Amino acid sequence: MPAGSPVIEDAPRRAAVQLDGVTKKFGGSVALHEAWLKIPSGEFMTLLGPSGCGKTTLLNLVAGFLDTDGGEIFIDGTLVTETPAHKREIGIVFQNYALFPHMDVAKNIGYGLRMRGVPKAEIARRVEQALALVKLTGYADRRPRQLSGGQQQRVALARALVIRPKVLLLDEPFSALDKNLRGSMQVELKEIQRELGVTTIFVTHDQGEALSMSDRIAVMSAGRIRQIATPDEIYRRPADRFVASFVGDVNVLKARLGSRQSSEAVATVGGIPVIVPAGPLNDVASGAAIDLFVRPEHIQLAPAGEAGTLRGTVSTHIFQGGHVDVYVEAPALSRDRILVRLPGVDAITRWPVGGQVGLRFGTTDLTAFPVEGDPA
Amino acid sequence: MTRRPFLGWFVSPAGLVALGLAAALAAVFQYSLRAYIPGSLDVGGFTLGNFADLLKPIYGSAFLQTVALCFETAVITLLLGYPLAYALVRTRNKALKSVILIIAVTPLFLGEVVRTYSWMIVLGNNGFINSVLMGLGLIQKPVQFMFTSFGVVVALVHVTLPVMVIMLAAALSHIDRDYEKAAESLGAGPIRAFLTVTLPLSMPGIIAGVTTAFAWTFSAFATPQLIGGGRVNTISTLVYQLGFASFNFPFAATLSVAGLALTLVVLALLKRVMRPLEKLGEH
Numbered sequence: 001m002p003a004g005s006p007v008i009e010d011a012p013r014r015a016a017v018q019l020d021g022v023t024k025k026f027g028g029s030v031a032l033h034e035a036w037l038k039i040p041s042g043e044f045m046t047l048l049g050p051s052g053c054g055k056t057t058l059l060n061l062v063a064g065f066l067d068t069d070g071g072e073i074f075i076d077g078t079l080v081t082e083t084p085a086h087k088r089e090i091g092i093v094f095q096n097y098a099l100f101p102h103m104d105v106a107k108n109i110g111y112g113l114r115m116r117g118v119p120k121a122e123i124a125r126r127v128e129q130a131l132a133l134v135k136l137t138g139y140a141d142r143r144p145r146q147l148s149g150g151q152q153q154r155v156a157l158a159r160a161l162v163i164r165p166k167v168l169l170l171d172e173p174f175s176a177l178d179k180n181l182r183g184s185m186q187v188e189l190k191e192i193q194r195e196l197g198v199t200t201i202f203v204t205h206d207q208g209e210a211l212s213m214s215d216r217i218a219v220m221s222a223g224r225i226r227q228i229a230t231p232d233e234i235y236r237r238p239a240d241r242f243v244a245s246f247v248g249d250v251n252v253l254k255a256r257l258g259s260r261q262s263s264e265a266v267a268t269v270g271g272i273p274v275i276v277p278a279g280p281l282n283d284v285a286s287g288a289a290i291d292l293f294v295r296p297e298h299i300q301l302a303p304a305g306e307a308g309t310l311r312g313t314v315s316t317h318i319f320q321g322g323h324v325d326v327y328v329e330a331p332a333l334s335r336d337r338i339l340v341r342l343p344g345v346d347a348i349t350r351w352p353v354g355g356q357v358g359l360r361f362g363t364t365d366l367t368a369f370p371v372e373g374d375p376a
Numbered sequence: 377m378t379r380r381p382f383l384g385w386f387v388s389p390a391g392l393v394a395l396g397l398a399a400a401l402a403a404v405f406q407y408s409l410r411a412y413i414p415g416s417l418d419v420g421g422f423t424l425g426n427f428a429d430l431l432k433p434i435y436g437s438a439f440l441q442t443v444a445l446c447f448e449t450a451v452i453t454l455l456l457g458y459p460l461a462y463a464l465v466r467t468r469n470k471a472l473k474s475v476i477l478i479i480a481v482t483p484l485f486l487g488e489v490v491r492t493y494s495w496m497i498v499l500g501n502n503g504f505i506n507s508v509l510m511g512l513g514l515i516q517k518p519v520q521f522m523f524t525s526f527g528v529v530v531a532l533v534h535v536t537l538p539v540m541v542i543m544l545a546a547a548l549s550h551i552d553r554d555y556e557k558a559a560e561s562l563g564a565g566p567i568r569a570f571l572t573v574t575l576p577l578s579m580p581g582i583i584a585g586v587t588t589a590f591a592w593t594f595s596a597f598a599t600p601q602l603i604g605g606g607r608v609n610t611i612s613t614l615v616y617q618l619g620f621a622s623f624n625f626p627f628a629a630t631l632s633v634a635g636l637a638l639t640l641v642v643l644a645l646l647k648r649v650m651r652p653l654e655k656l657g658e659h
Contacts, residue, residue, distance in 0.1 A: 065557055085560040086569075092561045098554035102576050111572075112562035163562060 015074065016041040016199035017062060017167050022071035024057050031057040033223040034071065039167075042197040044190070048210040049220035050246070055203045058220075059169055062201060064088045076166045086115075091160030091198075092169045096176065097152045099144035105131070105155050106140035112163035130158035133192060150181045157189065161196065168193070170202040174209060186213055207247045211235060219243045235295075237277065241369045244293045249341075251299070253333045255292035255368060257284050267292055267368050270310040270333055274361055276368040283370065290368045296341035298362035301326065301351055309358025312338065317348050324348055328357060407629035419626050426630035435614070435631070439638060442594060442610040445525060446642075449532040450589040453540045454582065456533065461544035461581075462574075466553075480541040483534050488598045495531040495603060496522065523605040531599045536589035543588065547581020548574075576653075583650045587643060594639050611635035 017039040024032040032054040039045045047055035060066040062073060064085030072081045080088055091112075099108050106127050113123045131137050134154035144152055153173060160168060173189075174182045190213050193200050204210055210217050211231040218228045219242070227239035238244035245252075258266040258273065265278040269292050276292065284290060302309045312330035315337055324347040327337040338359065351357055408427075411420030429435070457480075464476045483491060498504045499521035506518040521527040551574060559569035597612040604613065611631060619628035 063557075063561060065560075084565075085557070086563050086565050088561075089563075090561050092558065094554045094558060096552065096554060098552060098558040100555060100558070100573055100577075111559070111564075115559075115563035115568065159558075159562070169561075 015039060016043070016076055017045075017201065018074040019058075019062075020072045020074070022058070022061060022073060023069050024054075024061060024066060025069045030223050032061070035225055037218060037225065037228065039199060039201065041199050044193055044200045044202065044213060044215045046202045046204060046210040046214035046217045047220055048204060048207060048217050048247070050205055052222075053220040054223040055205075055220050056171065057223075059171055059201060059203050062167070063090055063092055063169055089163070089166045090169060091163060091165030091167075093153070093156045093160050093171065093173045095172045097144075097156040097173075099152055099155055099159070101144055103144075104140065105136070105142050105144070105147070108144065108155055109159045109162050111159065116163070126162055127158075130162040133161070134158045135188075149177050150185060153177065153185060157192070161192075161198065165198065168198045168200045170200065172204055173202075174204075174206075189213070211247070217247075219246060221246070236365045238293070238367055240280065241291070241293075244367055244369070249296050249339055251294045251296065251334060251338045252336070253292040253294060253338070255290050257281055257286055257288050257290050257368070259286065265368070267366075269361065272308060272310065272361070274366050275363060276366050280367065280369045289371050291371055293367045293369065294361055295365065296325070296339040298365055299338070299340045300360045300362075301328075301340060301342065301347070302358040302360050304356035304358050306358045306360075309360045312357055312359050314351050314353050314355050314357055316353065317351075319345065319348065326351055328359060330359065333359075404629045404632055407626050408633045410626040410629075412624050412626045417623060417625070426627050427634075429627060430630065430634055434609075438609045438611060438614050439634075441525070441608070442612075442635075443638070443642060445529060445532070445600070445608075445610060446590045446593040448525075448529050449536055449593045450586045452529065453533050453536040453589045454586055457537055457540035457544055457585065458582075460537075461541045461548055464541065464545050465548040476541075481538050484538045488535070488596075489602075491534065492531060492599050492602045495527070495534070495599075499527050499530065499603065522603060523607045525604070525608050527603045528600050528608050531603050532593050532596055535596065535599065536592055539588050539592070540585040543585040544578065544581045547578045547584070551577045579650075579653050583647075583653065586650075587646055590646065591639060591643065594635070594642075611638075 015038045017037070019035050019037040021034045021036055022032060023030065023034050035054075035058055037045075037058075047058055049055050057066065061068055062075075064080070064083060068081055072079060074080065075088060075090075100111065103111070106124075109127045109130050110123045113126060118126070127140065128137070131140060134157055136151060136154050136158070139147070139151065139155075144155065147155065153176075156173070170189075174185060177185060186209065202210075202213065211234075214231055216228060216230055217234050219226045219234060221242050227234060227243045229237070229239075234243060234247050238247065244250055253269050255267045255269040255274075258268055260266070260278050260281070263278055264275050265281055266273050267276050267290060268274070274292065281290060304311055310330060310333060312328035312333070314326060315329045316327040318325040318327075323341055323343050324345060326340045326342060326347055328340055329337055340359070407419065409422050409424070411423045411425065413420050460476055460480055464473060464480070467473055467476075486494070496503070500506070501518040501520070501522065503521070505521065506515075509515045510518065521530070555573050555577065556569050559573045560566070564572060595612060596610075597616060600608050600610045601613045601616060604610070606613070612635075615628045615631050615635070618624045618631065
């Protein structure tokens, strides 16, 4: 799948959200360039990218807070490009939660129901249900400022879900939480989302969050969607250099393109052949220099000089608890130090700093891209 | 506790000014208790008679008229200032921002007398408004704006608008745009989002603006004097007439003291009435 091209996949169910070539400009600059996206009902779709990549713009377009400069947006099969935000039936959790400070928790959660003219008794019942869903039963009378960050986020989630939205939008909802709380809230949010089966668009710049929570991820940069795929595929088969380097840690090694079959190509790194997907290398001549992208966990260390290994010098260990990050200098392969991720702690004693080691690359999950520049 | 070596120096000028003000107020209070000697600038012995004279109908009606004038001015200023402040805070158009700022703030730079004379030119029987209306054939004879409380209110609104806009803008700029977005995403149209979220959250600014406009108007002198032309009696204009036309300093002082007391009472009442509203907008 060539990166940057329109990506439309056949969804088994009807698309809950569909973007057909949606473009947004701010002044002269293009914030979102012809985004094509089809999110099936019930899916947890993440928009992942660095700040300024257009992910928040896309979210605001779906929400109706911005007008498109081209293309159409459908929600639940209905064209909503011209529909104002308050008629789109969307639930949003904002980065700062935006809980109404002058209302208590119950009033906050019931706001959307009051706007819909739901009878009082039913509002009370549904607010109670929503509080139970986010495990905040008994907090109905509190003011937002009396709640912790995590509790505020639960209220924001309950407020967005109680209206039974057609799609739930999450705008970097975890960025204001401390690390421990973030982990448990992620699990909880994912559980609630799965339980309710609500179609969700989640915006984040945190690739760890994206990989752990999503059904599919749309990786974005510079106003374009670079790849839409499952977390596993994004990680193992990145569509371009940007995706490969933005998602997860990766080593970029100097290599040469050898022979090419239909879908696979053989590359050589330091004289050792490895198999890579041929797709990204279509325009590269045989024998030309390419960049080989290798994840740190796909490199093993062996005694220096062992057959099928490449020589390097250990420069640093970093103990990470469950694993050790070993940095290896190998100027022939890479200008930067090569990161090798080894499980357990014995790597520190086994591969001392300054010692010579042999680098062995896995045979799967390697990707290669043309040197310099983006194929997109 | 941290030492703040310069604090004493910083507050001492303000302290001196406050001391001068207190001395002046004490002098006025002292005068208010003296007997008036007609035809003389000297004052007589201590008496409570001046305060008894306050009960005369003319002063009662002047008090009522002043309070009414203040309310009208404060409310109209609020209604005109709110949209301006809202646009000033929310617009991304820099030119529009500047225009609003200029409209809102220039009255502060005009002297009170210059500003009031300008309004006399605009409001007079041969003034700008009447000339235009008659020129267009909309009216046959001039509409009386001068020497009416309506004319006075118009000119006073012009003075209080800047401070109202600044106070409202300060309050509105603290309201995160996401609150309105959240309300809209939950199904509130722009008007309902404003009424249920933005308006209650801006209540502290409204209270500050109304209170200030009220207090300013209460003490305004040149505008009611010149545009009211003696037919709109406020506490300030009466104090002026008594003090500088009749040279009845003691009673002028009595009226001033009563006016000050009334201002404090009304502001305290305002605060009391608005306290529940302020709670509504608590952040």
